[in-house]
Each structure stands twice: as C-alpha cells, then as structure tokens.
Amino acid sequence: MKYGFSERVKYMKSSAVRDILKVINQGNIISFAGGLPEEDLFPVEAVDNAFHKAITTNKKALQYGETEGVPQLRELLAERMKQKGLHRSADNILITSGSQQAIDLFSRVMFNKGDVILTENPTYLAALQVFESYETKVVAVDSDDDGMVLADLEEKIERHKPKCIYVVPTYSNPTGKVWSLERREKLLELANKYHVVIFEDDPYGELQFDENEAPPSIASLDENDIVLYTSTFSKTVVPAVRIGWIVGPHQIIRIMAQAKQATDLHTNSIGQHALVHLLQDFDIDGHIQTIRKTYYERMLVMKRLLETADIEGLEYIAPKGGMFFWVKLPKRINTKDLLNGAVKEGVAFVPGAPFYVSDPEQNTLRLNFTNSEPALIEEGMKRFVKVLETTNIHS
Amino acid sequence: MKYGFSERVKYMKSSAVRDILKVINQGNIISFAGGLPEEDLFPVEAVDNAFHKAITTNKKALQYGETEGVPQLRELLAERMKQKGLHRSADNILITSGSQQAIDLFSRVMFNKGDVILTENPTYLAALQVFESYETKVVAVDSDDDGMVLADLEEKIERHKPKCIYVVPTYSNPTGKVWSLERREKLLELANKYHVVIFEDDPYGELQFDENEAPPSIASLDENDIVLYTSTFSKTVVPAVRIGWIVGPHQIIRIMAQAKQATDLHTNSIGQHALVHLLQDFDIDGHIQTIRKTYYERMLVMKRLLETADIEGLEYIAPKGGMFFWVKLPKRINTKDLLNGAVKEGVAFVPGAPFYVSDPEQNTLRLNFTNSEPALIEEGMKRFVKVLETTNIHS
Known part of the structure; x- marks a missing residue:
C-alpha cells in the first residue's frame, strides 16, 4: 500500500x-x-505526595476537565507570575502539554504559509521545527552578547513585515545568553511601533545563578498586550509531567484554547492537580x-x-x-x-x-x-x- | 492591538x-x-498505587522520554490487542495524549486542503472539528443499523476519491450503533479495491454488554496495512490521565511520531509508567x-x-x-x-x-x-x- x-x-x-x-x-x-x-x-517525595493527594482527594480530578486547564492551577500560576512582575489574570493563561505545545498552538492559530517569523540565530531548534512545519519563513536577526542587534531587527521588520518575533531572552538554548534590560525594552518599543507580536519563550528563567541579577521578562514590561509568554515545570519540577503554560492577550489565548480542544481536549489533569498540591505544600522556591x-x-x-x-x-x-x-x-x-x-x-x-x-x-x-x-x-x-x-x- | x-x-x-x-x-x-x-x-486505589510506583521506582521515569511512548507500555498494549485478534508489534504503536490527539496527528500528516473524508452521519463531533480545522471536505455516507450502506459508500468513493474513511463502528458516539461483521468485511474490501485508508476510532469497544457478542475490530481483519486503529484508557481507567494510542502501518506511525515531536515532544510519561504498573498489578479485565x-x-x-x-x-x-x-x-x-x-x-x-x-x-x-x-x-x-x-x- x-x-x-x-x-x-x-x-x-x-x-x-x-x-x-x-x-x-x-x-x-x-x-x-x-x-x-x-x-x-x-523532588520525588514531594511529587509522590502531590500525585497521591491529586488522585485520592476528589474523584472529579480524575474526570474530563476544562480545555483551558485546572482553574486552581491557573490561579496559582497567575499569583507566581505576579511575584515576578508579570500581572495577568488566570483568564489569560492556558495550560499546555509542555511549553512545546504552547509554541505549536500559537503557530496553529497565527501563521499562514509564507508568514515571516524573526528569530535569533542560533535559536531553539524545536521552535524552528514547529515554525517550518507551518510552512512559514523564518528569518534570522543578527545578535550579539546582549540580544538582537536593534538596527538589524528594525531593518528586517521593515523589509519582511513579520507576523511575530520569537525570542528566548533569558539563559537561552543553545547560547546560554541573557538579554540586557535595554535590549528588552527596545525590542518592545519596536514591536509596538510596527505592531508585531512577540513570543517570549522562557523555560530557563528561574535557573539564574545570581539572586540579584534576575532580568525582568519582556512580558512583564509589556503594557499593550503584544507579548505572549510561555514557561514550563519541566526544569523546576520534572519533565515527565509535561505541563507548561502560556499567558497572553485573552483574544489569542481563547482561540488557542479552541485549537487545543480539537488537538487533545485538555492537558492531563492528574498532573495539573498534582502541581496545585505541590505549589501549595512544597517549598518550590x-x-x-x-x-x-x-x-x-x-x-x-x-x-x-x-x-x-x-x-x-x-x-x-x-x-x-x-x-x-x-x-x-x-x-x-x-x-x-x-x-x-x-x-x-x-x-x-x-x-x-x-x-x-x-x-x-x-x-x-x-x-x-x-x-x-x-x-x-x-x-x-x-x-x-x-x-x-x-x-x-x-x- | x-x-x-x-x-x-x-x-x-x-x-x-x-x-x-x-x-x-x-x-x-x-x-x-x-x-x-x-x-x-x-479504580482510585489501583491508580494511586500505580502512580506511586511510577514516581518512586525509577528516576528515569521522571525524565524526558521517547516521542513514540514508553516502550514497556507499547509492548503491553501490543500484547492486549493480540488477545483481541489485532496482531501488531510495539513498533506500530504511537502513544498519544488521548485518542483525540491520534485523530489530530493523523489529520496533520495525511490531509491537504480540500481532501475528502467519508464518515457516517451522524458521527463523532470532535473528529469533525479536527477534520474541518484542516480545511478538508467531509462527506456523509448513508447508514442503517448495521453500518454504512455499501452501495452509497462505493458510489461516494468513486465520486469523491476520498483520502480516508473515518468510522466508529463499535457502540458509536452518538448513535450507540454496532456494525455487523459483514459490513466490516465489506468496508475493508472496498477500501482495498479503491486504496483508501480506514481510520477506526474505538474508544468504546471494551464496553460491551454481552460477553459473547464482541465484534472484531476492523483493524483485526486487515491484511493489507490499510487500517489505523485508535483507542484510549479514558473509558476503562480514568479520563484525566489523557493517554490513548494508535496502531497502524509503520510508515504512517513513524511520520505521526515526527509530527508529535514538534507538537508536544511526548505524552506525559508519569502517566504512561503508571499505566504499565496498572496493567501489570491490577486486574483491569x-x-x-x-x-x-x-x-x-x-x-x-x-x-x-x-x-x-x-x-x-x-x-x-x-x-x-x-x-x-x-x-x-x-x-x-x-x-x-x-x-x-x-x-x-x-x-x-x-x-x-x-x-x-x-x-x-x-x-x-x-x-x-x-x-x-x-x-x-x-x-x-x-x-x-x-x-x-x-x-x-x-x-
């Protein structure tokens, strides 16, 4: 055949x-x-306790759940992000099957064939895989140790009219680089000037070595609903739970949830409820x-x-x-x-x-x-x- | 914005x-x-025990895993399906985030805009949602209490040259219908005659009321690698674990795995390992x-x-x-x-x-x-x- x-x-x-x-x-x-x-x-013991609670506390937790994610988990995430200067409500959060799915769902609802996405060069391999699978055109922006080179960024925005700028600005994969505050601010400025959505991929943001040198997320500087921000529990709890989240403009999050409904109904909710208990009972910080x-x-x-x-x-x-x-x-x-x-x-x-x-x-x-x-x-x-x-x- | x-x-x-x-x-x-x-x-206690074992037995189970799914789970599923007359190796199985994701990944690798899919009428709503999101054309085939009406099926295959025939032949959603053996065989015959892939969606197959009246899956009658078969643990264990599987021609499964890699890397493996323990320790039958x-x-x-x-x-x-x-x-x-x-x-x-x-x-x-x-x-x-x-x- x-x-x-x-x-x-x-x-x-x-x-x-x-x-x-x-x-x-x-x-x-x-x-x-x-x-x-x-x-x-x-944190095996904490994970074990959290799953035990999730499974035995309430049978509803084992039933089908909401596509957007377990409401308590979204509340707790909103709270945690607030502590890092990112003020968004639970309604702006979609729970995803790892932050990889956030990139995929975003691409699904945003990109048509031929749409241009600007990225750093090099950048996260598996994001490129997703973008290319939607037949988009990925264009590299020059960068140095502080982030994208702004002149090249602006020139490429003007030339390519991109639909999105994808960045991993904090301890990036693969370069380990961290963007300066100035570049973060300037990126936002340019995005606003040309109305281009920023997708900030931040799986490593919590893995900083110097307490006093935590750069603010680009999303936390955003006042115009132009940034989507995704992160994950893979690096801070365990990868196998496959739970990430994305926060952004409600209009986009809502349509991503609709796409997610067709894709996999909802992210495994035993894991989501376990994370609720873990965040409540365990000193994750x-x-x-x-x-x-x-x-x-x-x-x-x-x-x-x-x-x-x-x-x-x-x-x-x-x-x-x-x-x-x-x-x-x-x-x-x-x-x-x-x-x-x-x-x-x-x-x-x-x-x-x-x-x-x-x-x-x-x-x-x-x-x-x-x-x-x-x-x-x-x-x-x-x-x-x-x-x-x-x-x-x-x- | x-x-x-x-x-x-x-x-x-x-x-x-x-x-x-x-x-x-x-x-x-x-x-x-x-x-x-x-x-x-x-089965709360069994699920609790299974997750406890999955989390505490081996730290590797909490790490990133293979896109295709946990090998032991695929082996156990191959074994279980064999008992129901469906002889396929673990290599032909992809673990998915519920069988909903199997429908989505299949659609992603198979359908172009305008491709035709034949279905029963009425049929599973959320499959229609997926098919339509890929801009395909879904065409309804007449059916009666025994399944699709063969004359109409053949006529529509000839007229529309469909890429796929989607069926829920056993205790279907929404009609509760079960296809007769004859219709199953004849559907296969027609699929082979016209080289059309069959997608058999079987979430309810194990929920039969009369022991002695278990219809064989269409996949188990397939000798030409023309059927893909998907099922799930949502109805027999708990929905919240969000684990399903799809079995089919290796060539298609392999490309679906590649699509899945970009989509969400892999299905939550704590749940997969838990199901391994559940299938080993618990009398699921x-x-x-x-x-x-x-x-x-x-x-x-x-x-x-x-x-x-x-x-x-x-x-x-x-x-x-x-x-x-x-x-x-x-x-x-x-x-x-x-x-x-x-x-x-x-x-x-x-x-x-x-x-x-x-x-x-x-x-x-x-x-x-x-x-x-x-x-x-x-x-x-x-x-x-x-x-x-x-x-x-x-x-």
Missing part, C-alpha cells in the same frame, strides 16, 4: 538533537549533549534555590576544564543561568566531524549547526552541564579537551 | 457539546448530556467487567423509562454497549428548543444536530446513561418524559 501524505509532511524535520541522543545513549559515554535536568534533584546552586557549581567545573584547553580561538561565555555552554572553535574545525572522534573517546556534545536558521557556523557546539555530576563533568571534559587538542593539531 | 490570525482559525469550531456542558453544569440539573464515565467506578455490568444495568433503567413515554414516532435502539442512547422524536419537535424546556424541568441531553456532517435531523438527541446512578436516571428520565409529552401535545 502506498500512502498519500499531506504537503506539510515535507516541512517536518526530525530533531537533529533527539536523533543524536538516540545514538549516544547506547554506549558508555559521558554525554553533554541532551538538554536534561539532573534526575538526582527531582527553596527547591529552585537548590537547583540553581547545583547547576552553578557544575557550570564552574565545566568552565574550569574549558579553560585548560590549549586552543587558540576557542571562545565561550560563562552562562549566568540555564543549562548550556555555547562554544566556538577555530573555523577550520567542523564540530560534526569532531563529534565522531569525541564519541570514540567516550564524550558527547551537540554540534551547533542545526540551531541556525541560516548561515550555520560549523565550528560551534553546545555543552550541557546540568545532567552530569561534577566528577563526571571533570572526566568528560578531560576527554573533550583531549579530542579538541588532537583535532586541532591535525586539522 | 489587532491580531492577525491564520486562515485556519476560520475553520475551527468550538464543540457544541462542551459549550452546552458549561451551561448545564452550573445548575442543579440531572445531566444526560456529557459523555462521561462514572466517577464512582474509577475484571474491572472492565464491573464497568460493563454497571453500565448495562443503567442502560436498562433508561430503556425502561424511555418505554413509558407515550409519544408516537419516538424511536431508539437499545445499545449493545458503550455509553449512549440515540433518540429520534417526531419530526415536528426540534430538540434544541426541547432542551430549553428540559433544563427548566431539571434534566439535560445533547441535541443531535451538531453530530451531523450534513442534513442534520433536528428531531434527534443523545442521552448518556453512564454518569448517573439508577435512581437519578429514573428521576431524570421521568422529567425528560414529562417534558417530551408536554412538548408533543403543544407542538
């Missing part, structure tokens, strides 16, 4: 990262490739402190080992939060080839090219520092540096 | 049933409207027996009360399984108007019209008998019959 697929299948790509992970996870390899949180930090401290220590270990590499032209910035180092090597080194050598040495990373919208830099790579203990980071980085130095001599 | 939405938003409809439910759930009304399983039958027995008794109560209605031209068939009675009233009665009167009397149902693809019969309605205890069914049906009789006299 030959099957006739839809046109849009042509625009669907498998994730290069997930494909690499499948190979890597098979051997005895120290992997800095995945974007995984540390399992040993999972204390827990997040522990995560921050642990990740900070691991980042420092990785940084120390990176510093030992005797490679001229090796560049990186120590991240101020999040989960990743973004490394640039001398131009002559192709990190895809490097990965083969690295895997033989028993260490893995993700080559940087797939994260680019255009003009991929083949000499870049991403290192994750959150999913390995310090001793493993040490050993893995020694292997990595060895591979680097060998390749550098031979290339 | 004025937002520019995608074209496809025009084709998104909110579910008439869910909108009705919102109104009904507010008052002190006996509702036969929703398609809800009985909460008192939820014994539990399903209890559900069947309870629903059968409730169906009989409703039937007995329906029989008391003194209305010429009232028609219904006692269902052999599932959750619904489909009732036809004299043509002069519009059930949408009837609902207003019924709600005033303290009873609710769903008018039949929204379930139709075309030529809606305004004198039809759906009654759910699974979500109310016998005493409530008795009281609710007395109110319903009273409203019917009053309306009948006055109309």
Whole structure:
C-alpha cells in the first residue's frame, strides 16, 4: 500500500538533537549533549505526595476537565507570575502539554504559509521545527552578547513585515545568553511601533545563578498586550509531567484554547492537580534555590576544564543561568566531524549547526552541564579537551 | 492591538457539546448530556498505587522520554490487542495524549486542503472539528443499523476519491450503533479495491454488554496495512490521565511520531509508567467487567423509562454497549428548543444536530446513561418524559 501524505509532511524535520541522543545513549559515554535536568534533584517525595493527594482527594480530578486547564492551577500560576512582575489574570493563561505545545498552538492559530517569523540565530531548534512545519519563513536577526542587534531587527521588520518575533531572552538554548534590560525594552518599543507580536519563550528563567541579577521578562514590561509568554515545570519540577503554560492577550489565548480542544481536549489533569498540591505544600522556591546552586557549581567545573584547553580561538561565555555552554572553535574545525572522534573517546556534545536558521557556523557546539555530576563533568571534559587538542593539531 | 490570525482559525469550531456542558453544569440539573464515565467506578486505589510506583521506582521515569511512548507500555498494549485478534508489534504503536490527539496527528500528516473524508452521519463531533480545522471536505455516507450502506459508500468513493474513511463502528458516539461483521468485511474490501485508508476510532469497544457478542475490530481483519486503529484508557481507567494510542502501518506511525515531536515532544510519561504498573498489578479485565455490568444495568433503567413515554414516532435502539442512547422524536419537535424546556424541568441531553456532517435531523438527541446512578436516571428520565409529552401535545 502506498500512502498519500499531506504537503506539510515535507516541512517536518526530525530533531537533529533527539536523533543524536538516540545514538549516544547506547554506549558508555559521558554525554553533554541532551538538554536534561539532573534526575538526582527531582523532588520525588514531594511529587509522590502531590500525585497521591491529586488522585485520592476528589474523584472529579480524575474526570474530563476544562480545555483551558485546572482553574486552581491557573490561579496559582497567575499569583507566581505576579511575584515576578508579570500581572495577568488566570483568564489569560492556558495550560499546555509542555511549553512545546504552547509554541505549536500559537503557530496553529497565527501563521499562514509564507508568514515571516524573526528569530535569533542560533535559536531553539524545536521552535524552528514547529515554525517550518507551518510552512512559514523564518528569518534570522543578527545578535550579539546582549540580544538582537536593534538596527538589524528594525531593518528586517521593515523589509519582511513579520507576523511575530520569537525570542528566548533569558539563559537561552543553545547560547546560554541573557538579554540586557535595554535590549528588552527596545525590542518592545519596536514591536509596538510596527505592531508585531512577540513570543517570549522562557523555560530557563528561574535557573539564574545570581539572586540579584534576575532580568525582568519582556512580558512583564509589556503594557499593550503584544507579548505572549510561555514557561514550563519541566526544569523546576520534572519533565515527565509535561505541563507548561502560556499567558497572553485573552483574544489569542481563547482561540488557542479552541485549537487545543480539537488537538487533545485538555492537558492531563492528574498532573495539573498534582502541581496545585505541590505549589501549595512544597517549598518550590527553596527547591529552585537548590537547583540553581547545583547547576552553578557544575557550570564552574565545566568552565574550569574549558579553560585548560590549549586552543587558540576557542571562545565561550560563562552562562549566568540555564543549562548550556555555547562554544566556538577555530573555523577550520567542523564540530560534526569532531563529534565522531569525541564519541570514540567516550564524550558527547551537540554540534551547533542545526540551531541556525541560516548561515550555520560549523565550528560551534553546545555543552550541557546540568545532567552530569561534577566528577563526571571533570572526566568528560578531560576527554573533550583531549579530542579538541588532537583535532586541532591535525586539522 | 489587532491580531492577525491564520486562515485556519476560520475553520475551527468550538464543540457544541462542551459549550452546552458549561451551561448545564452550573445548575442543579440531572445531566444526560456529557459523555462521561462514572466517577464512582474509577479504580482510585489501583491508580494511586500505580502512580506511586511510577514516581518512586525509577528516576528515569521522571525524565524526558521517547516521542513514540514508553516502550514497556507499547509492548503491553501490543500484547492486549493480540488477545483481541489485532496482531501488531510495539513498533506500530504511537502513544498519544488521548485518542483525540491520534485523530489530530493523523489529520496533520495525511490531509491537504480540500481532501475528502467519508464518515457516517451522524458521527463523532470532535473528529469533525479536527477534520474541518484542516480545511478538508467531509462527506456523509448513508447508514442503517448495521453500518454504512455499501452501495452509497462505493458510489461516494468513486465520486469523491476520498483520502480516508473515518468510522466508529463499535457502540458509536452518538448513535450507540454496532456494525455487523459483514459490513466490516465489506468496508475493508472496498477500501482495498479503491486504496483508501480506514481510520477506526474505538474508544468504546471494551464496553460491551454481552460477553459473547464482541465484534472484531476492523483493524483485526486487515491484511493489507490499510487500517489505523485508535483507542484510549479514558473509558476503562480514568479520563484525566489523557493517554490513548494508535496502531497502524509503520510508515504512517513513524511520520505521526515526527509530527508529535514538534507538537508536544511526548505524552506525559508519569502517566504512561503508571499505566504499565496498572496493567501489570491490577486486574483491569475484571474491572472492565464491573464497568460493563454497571453500565448495562443503567442502560436498562433508561430503556425502561424511555418505554413509558407515550409519544408516537419516538424511536431508539437499545445499545449493545458503550455509553449512549440515540433518540429520534417526531419530526415536528426540534430538540434544541426541547432542551430549553428540559433544563427548566431539571434534566439535560445533547441535541443531535451538531453530530451531523450534513442534513442534520433536528428531531434527534443523545442521552448518556453512564454518569448517573439508577435512581437519578429514573428521576431524570421521568422529567425528560414529562417534558417530551408536554412538548408533543403543544407542538
């Protein structure tokens, strides 16, 4: 039997990262490739208690629920966001099956074939996957260490008339970058000037290393209902619960809920009720402190080992939060080839090219520092540096 | 701010049933409207134990997982389906966020604008919602008590060259109908003759009232990889877990998995691992027996009360399984108007019209008998019959 697929299948790509992970996870390899949180930090007891309460307290919690999400969870989220300066009511929140679904539902209700989306370059791979599956055109804006370069942004807004600007401004994946306050404000200004919606993807915002250096979300600066903001419990509780949320203009959230109804009726509500109990009974902020401290220590270990590499032209910035180092090597080194050598040495990373919208830099790579203990980071980085130095001599 | 939405938003409809439910759930009304399983039958203790094991046994279960679903769950499902004559390997199974998502992902990878899908008339409302959101053309095939009328089916296949035939052949929603074996076989024959994929939606197949009268799924008769089959744990365990599955040709399942990766990465895996434990530790088949027995008794109560209605031209068939009675009233009665009167009397149902693809019969309605205890069914049906009789006299 030959099957006739839809046109849009042509625009669907498998994730290069997930494909690499499948190979890597098979051997005895120290992997800095995945974007995984540390399992040993999972608040197992609290999660267990929360699910137990969710399941045994009220049978209604086990029945079909509202597409928009469990009302109490949306209230608690509104409250938590308020504490971070983002004042929106529960009506402006849609609970999603991870923040990945927020990107997908948003795309579904906003984009027509050929619509332009501006993004950083490189940017979050799986967002590109979604955008491309809707046959949109993604255009890269130049950026530096502080965020998008404003002149290039304005020039590209004028030229391409984009429908949306997609950004991961806080401890981004893959670059670990954090946008300056000025760039955040200026991005908003330009979005307002040209009436372009901003989609702020913020899965890592709570993973900051310095208490006193928490940048405000772009959404919290928005006074004109022009920003949609999404985040997730995947990094602060556990990924397997698959619960994220999106907050934004009611008019858009309402239509996204309608799309969600057809897509999957509603996000699993046992998990939603469990999160309600977790937020009520568990010191999640204390827990997040522990995560921050642990990740900070691991980042420092990785940084120390990176510093030992005797490679001229090796560049990186120590991240101020999040989960990743973004490394640039001398131009002559192709990190895809490097990965083969690295895997033989028993260490893995993700080559940087797939994260680019255009003009991929083949000499870049991403290192994750959150999913390995310090001793493993040490050993893995020694292997990595060895591979680097060998390749550098031979290339 | 004025937002520019995608074209496809025009084709998104909110579910008439869910909108009705919102109104009904507010008052002190006996509702036969929703398609809800009985909460008192939820295996709370078993679910609680299963989640406890899933959360505390292995931290890997709380990490990101495979898009295709937890391998053990797919193995167990393959095993369970084998017992029902459906022989497919775990590789042919994709775990979805409820079977609703199976319909959506399938549509996403199969349908282009204008593609034709043949369905029964009436049929499952939320499938129509999905199909229409992909700008397809849904064409109704005539049907009788045994399933689609074959002559009309063949004529419409020839005329419309459909991409897919969508059916709910076993205790369907909304009609409660079950297809005869002959129609199942003939549908397959025609699908093979004209190379049209069949999508078999089977959420109710396990809810049969007579042990010895279990019709084989169409998928189990398929020898040419032409049928996709989807089912769910919503009716046999609890809806809130939002876990369904789809089994079909590997080529289609693989591309659906790719689409799912962009959509929501993977279905919540705490729930998936919990279902693994539930299937291993709990007598789910014994539990399903209890559900069947309870629903059968409730169906009989409703039937007995329906029989008391003194209305010429009232028609219904006692269902052999599932959750619904489909009732036809004299043509002069519009059930949408009837609902207003019924709600005033303290009873609710769903008018039949929204379930139709075309030529809606305004004198039809759906009654759910699974979500109310016998005493409530008795009281609710007395109110319903009273409203019917009053309306009948006055109309």
